[in-house]
Amino acid sequence: MNDQHNPEFKPTKTVPNTHVDLSDIINLFDLEKRAAEIMTKMAYEYVASGAADELTVRWNRESLDNLKLNPSVLRDVSQLDTRISLFGDELPYPILIAPTAFHKIMHPEGELATARGAGVASATYVISSFTTTPLEEIAEVATQPLWFQLYVQDDRSLVKDLVQKAEAVGCRALCVTVDTPVPGIRNRQDRVNFRLPDEVKAPYMHGLGDQKKLLTWADIDWLNSFSNIPVLLKGILNPADAEQAVQAGVSGIIVSNHSGRNLDTVPATIDVLPGIANQVNKRVPLLMDGGIRRGTDVLKALAQGADAVLVGKPVCFGLACGGADGVSKVMTILRTEFELAMTLTGRTTIASIDRSVIWKPA
Ligand SMILES: Cc1cc2nc3c(=O)[nH]c(=O)nc-3n(C[C@H](O)[C@H](O)[C@H](O)COP(=O)(O)O)c2cc1C
Numbered sequence: 565m566n567d568q569h570n571p572e573f574k575p576t577k578t579v580p581n582t583h584v585d586l587s588d589i590i591n592l593f594d595l596e597k598r599a600a601e602i603m604t605k606m607a608y609e610y611v612a613s614g615a616a617d618e619l620t621v622r623w624n625r626e627s628l629d630n631l632k633l634n635p636s637v638l639r640d641v642s643q644l645d646t647r648i649s650l651f652g653d654e655l656p657y658p659i660l661i662a663p664t665a666f667h668k669i670m671h672p673e674g675e676l677a678t679a680r681g682a683g684v685a686s687a688t689y690v691i692s693s694f695t696t697t698p699l700e701e702i703a704e705v706a707t708q709p710l711w712f713q714l715y716v717q718d719d720r721s722l723v724k725d726l727v728q729k730a731e732a733v734g735c736r737a738l739c740v741t742v743d744t745p746v747p748g749i750r751n752r753q754d755r756v757n758f759r760l761p762d763e764v765k766a767p768y769m770h771g772l773g774d775q776k777k778l779l780t781w782a783d784i785d786w787l788n789s790f791s792n793i794p795v796l797l798k799g800i801l802n803p804a805d806a807e808q809a810v811q812a813g814v815s816g817i818i819v820s821n822h823s824g825r826n827l828d829t830v831p832a833t834i835d836v837l838p839g840i841a842n843q844v845n846k847r848v849p850l851l852m853d854g855g856i857r858r859g860t861d862v863l864k865a866l867a868q869g870a871d872a873v874l875v876g877k878p879v880c881f882g883l884a885c886g887g888a889d890g891v892s893k894v895m896t897i898l899r900t901e902f903e904l905a906m907t908l909t910g911r912t913t914i915a916s917i918d919r920s921v922i923w924k925p926a
């Protein structure tokens with residue numbers, strides 16, 4: 565059972581407590597429980613909620629849980645190599661920090677803490693367009709690669725300026741989010757009347773969803789025409805769109821349903837991944853996110869065709885509970901669990917993680 569559906573999770577405090585003892589946080593579900601106790605109700609509801617009836621949120625987890633593993637025994641597992649290469653950078657392990665908005669509502673140090681935590685954990689951090697800290701300041705404290713997530717907002721000249729700023733501060737890739745022409749139905753956010761506190765600003769947030777200026781494939785051509793860094797599309801859920809993305813010349817694809825926050829009842833990402841992987845056939849790197857909470861989930865996603873995964877909510881909860889320490893703890897727990905899953909399934913390299921890792925009935 566996914567802990568986030570536990571009705572006992574009632575955020576009680578109204579003032580964030582940022583001095584939490586993390587020593588008894590053993591897994592990522594522990595962290596969500598702790599976060600529910602200490603975050604403001606508004607921030608907790610913002611992070612934890614999904615769209616409408618949250619069916620997709622649940623399915624992301626259920627579909628991962630329902631895949632069974634098929635270990636191979638008696639292999640030499642004394643040496644593991646978890647490195648991958650993406651767009652010219654070597655990542656020590658295939659887990660990135662997904663872009664999530666508004667970190668200052670989760671922790672007073674906001675995105676600076678996230679970047680520091682990413683640095684400690686040797687993780688690549690994808691900064692959201694709706695960061696509450698200017699890009700230059702994040703870049704100053706970052707010691708690991710940064711990527712930038714782009715919301716194409718109504719004023720296209722500001723969009724171009726933002727892409728150029730992201731490039732100027734050293735972001736290594738641009739993840740264009742394509743699943744949010746307008747925000748989804750977010751009942752839980754509406755119930756708490758979600759809004760940014762006056763003291764928190766999102767300097768690059770101007771406006772999504774003017775019906776006359778919705779994002780289309782023509783915008784992808786336009787972005788590709790001037791971006792000097794690889795362009796990925798984030799939020800692809802079917803092989804036809806993946807094919808069109810490759811034809812449009814994108815450098816990578818992120819299979820994502822936005823953690824079930826936008827269109828409820830779309831399938832779990834792990835379920836659509838194999839079909840998309842078949843279609844893309846390694847022409848561009850394929851990343852995936854949605855419900856990754858265990859090292860075995862990372863292994864399953866790689867087995868089903870992803871080159872790497874991203875994690876969103878757990879990083880927000882880690883940030884809320886412990887700032888940079890909480891963020892690094894999330895990534896380190898997941899990395900350690902993933903290494904153990906590789907060892908126990910007898911797969912010692914990323915290349916050896918293929919569909920044979922998933923158990924199938926005889
Ligand atoms: C609190 C929160 C804020 C998010 N903000 C953004 C965002 O600004 N841009 C974006 O492309 N995706 C955003 N996402 C989606 C994440 O990038 C990612 O797709 C998703 O969280 C991954 O699933 P997981 O949270 O189950 O790991 C957000 C997700 C959460 C939970």
Ligand SMILES: CCCCC(=O)C(=O)O
Binds near residue numbers: 665694747772822825
């Ligand atoms: C309207 C989107 C706001 C940021 C976001 O992507 C999210 O909350 O999921």
